[in-house]
Amino acid sequence: MTHDHDLVLRPTAAQTEAALDPPPGRTGTDLVVETLAALGATTVFGAPGRPAPGVLDALHRTGLRHVGLRTVCDAGFAADAYGRVTGEAAPLLVPSGPGALAALAALQEARAASAPVLAIGGQVTGAGPGHGGPGHPRDLRDLSELRELPDRDGVFRGVVKSVHPVRTQSQIPSAIAEAWTSALTVPHGPVWVDVPRHVLLAETPVPVVTGGDTFPEELPPRPELTAVAADLLVRAERPAIVAGGGVVRADASGKLRQLAERIQAPVVTTSGGKGAFPWTHPLSLRSWSADRHTTELLEDADVLLVIGSGLGELSSGAGTFEPRGRIVQIQADLGKLESHHPALGIHADARLALQALLETVGERRDEAAPERVRAVLTEARARLAAQDLTLEQDVVAAVREALPTGTPSFWDPTVLTCWAWSALDARAPGAMHSAQGAGVPGYGFPAALGAAAADPTRPVLAVSGDDGALHAVAELATARQYDLNVTWLVTGDGGHGTGPDHVALAESFGVPGVRTSPPTLAADLAKALAAPGPSVVVLPTALRMPAQAHPG
Template sequence: MSRTGGDLVVESLTALGAQTVFGLPGQHALGLFDALRRSSLRYVGSRTEVNAAFAADGYARMTRSVTPLFVSTGPGALQTLAGLQEAVAASVPVFGISSQIPSAGLGGARRGFLHELPDQRASFRDIVKHTRVVRSASQIPSAIAEAWQIAACAPTGPVWLEIPQDILLADTDIPAVTELSGEPRALVPRPELIAEACRLLSEASRPVVLAGGGVVRGGAEQELLALAEKLGTPVVTTFGGRGAFAWQHPLSLQSWVEDWHTTEVLQDADILLVVGSGLGELSSNYHTFAPRGRVIQIEADLGKLESNHPALGIHSDAALALRALVSGVAQRTAPVPDLLPKIQERLDSQDLKLERDVLAAVREALPDDAPSFWDMTILSYWAWSAWDPRGGAMNSAQGSGGLGYAYPAALGAASTVDGPVLAVSGDGGAMYGISELATARQHNLRVTWLIVDDGGYGILREYMTGAFGEANGTELARPDFVALAESFGVPATLTSPERLRADLAKALSSDGPQVVVLPALLRMFAPTHLEQQ
């Protein structure tokens, strides 16, 4: 049997350790998918390219490994952009491999090829960490190893490789690829910076740690725990850092970063150690955070280092920097602010029993170690602050804030997780991924999809009503989600707030996909802000 450029692709990925590929075929990519058929790689196909990108993202978050995504030229490639934007915002190593028009059409001349773009690669340059167009079959293994390594290096993130149709289809006599290295380079902190950070932390009177998504993506949870316990310092986690620190630990101040009480604790610290966060809009309470003490920032993304606040900036992988700090700081204790009772008192005053009961029912129904994926919907906004992840990873689309993330990402996760996976969407966001019910059924993926049906884009309704007195463009006609799911062969349940815990627990215990629909009009809590003090 002859081998082609497509075989070089799958051989290279296999040699680097890939096990599963996500994507969607297209005419220019047929050589790639034909080779995939002959390989040992597992293929999980989605119904749209953006959902394939989200699925690869979910798989990569669960495995913490580079995850291939195969798509075709032009429209197929461009549809991945929203998914890749989420991946780069959340530092998820998705490896996009796209076909291209035949080599004769590259270079900008319009030859009239199907799916032709003057410069397809240009659409990805400002999104991903790295792009390259392969010009010959001999370049394929090295180009794949190069991109894999870049995706895996801290800060991890998506990369993009394009291979012309003729190169994928052409026979090759290049020997089969059996060994490649894509090991990431270690991003080690500079010792003089670590020494200064150790001195500042050891001498601080009111130190606080703010842990971001870089702790989770870098697998630095144990190092963070060791440092917090050695310093006796409280830890706040950002929305993206959920799971970086145990929710119920005595030093945990949880994740109420949109609450001014938390903002005040962070800015009152004489030394604030920020790990794996750029202190962006959400993590800084919409840029109301104004530190009065010294900030130490550990960040693998050089572009985010001191991008919002002056700091002792340490460009490093989170785990390596925290490990060095643990070795260098003095054993001590620090005061833990009485923060959480103030937040609970504020919530108690807002008549939010329905919202709190619904979130509690979801938490009680989901096994402690099961991962969850959340779309941009009101219940997710609650979960960002109030969800105890326990042993299961909480993942959401708040990196870039796009709709439609939860369900396809959960399907990607279920491709590697041995147990149930939860996806949570509103009715508006659910319509982005409804076609993926076919994917769930085809692969019998164990994802339970909770759809909170409030008749529209609920969070936008709240924002517009609050800003302008009434909303526009937020109300939606929608299908009978139960009947629609059942038409795909996916069992579905119409529930209520009172039955939610039991219905959701039953669905999660099943062996395949399930849908649970909750008609409910939820409200957001009102956060405190500086002007209210």
């Protein structure tokens, strides 16, 4: 084996000029921002407080756009959404010291949803006179400095995908590039880079950063596992498929459809995998994974192919799922592989695993499969019809009618969200997102702002309950400041029984608001989505949940 390659490693003339004639007064913060720009970042998210010192000034010098939200957690949700809709790592600046902890809920959500977020913090170290000098932080158990927090890396390590501490300025470009690669290597996820304040503030002799190519690693399936899985599927009598968010993130919806049609297997998509399979396809069980009739069909499958799902609570009949056949599980996140049920576990990216199966598996005919799907959907509709839930179904239909195909939507935990998980046709992969990791109220609106920042040419929908909306109401100021095309639908969950007038509240921020009703919802929502800039639509109607689909 030889390592003698013909790579061109000589710097270009522009790189040489930048390295030998750097602008005066550069500091460690310039190294941070130059590295982000070299890696391809265009937008950075942050919040008021004390971010990494000097970074905002450095951003202005490089031309990177800074989108500042009103809270650290909301900035994290915005970065999460930016990463989801673009597939790029979203830089997030967090405050020094304990203020960084406010980002943890957002980073937990990003970890659960495999959203690539690159969080950067400036730690207070107490370095300086009497503390060992620059570059030699003292023992952080002596918390006499303002905003000091011991072992911030340890706090974040339990939440993020990887931690990348920095001690010196020369480490900054490589640490950030390494973190960027980690965030974008499947499974995607949030990463943490912590740079001491004195490292950021000091002038730097390190040349201007101009090179930033990174190469995230791919995760193909092991060939012996592909061979076994293909044999199981082609010989199965009643195969079925569960498609999760991993299919959407891998851009593998087309390959999923090809495989389902080749082996004639019914497909159910999880709440995270909505849009991964065509809603009206003859093999589509849609997203009724919480319905007992769907669960029974999956339990009866002699081979169940699970792609990009951990089979958690939301995708396994509220934990009642007891499969009787063989499970083949394809999962990029090793920690979720066989985490709930024994399986032929294939640690792989969904797109590459589906490609391998398509290259290997033979055709299987089953003329009865579409009829089994129709029977399950008929039973699911009958169960709802017996509960007098016409209002709720009409509201879901109105939202679908108003949403242009491909419009991203971001949903708080609310009654309407629970309905949408099962009954809303997303029409496109990656069009519906919700807080399933941290599960916190207040996710939807700031996340929608992040998606709108990623693509200002199209509208974005946010959905919250009237109580949940209060968690993010300050971001109306952000929406107005940047004139982001986000329509916020606030529904009447009832909650604590008291609350503000959300229309008047929106208008106090200079954001137009309208109060609607179920008969006028589709028209009012469509009008708001078509108008430029932010808007609020309030539906003060209490919605009901359907009866529990899985008794006990």
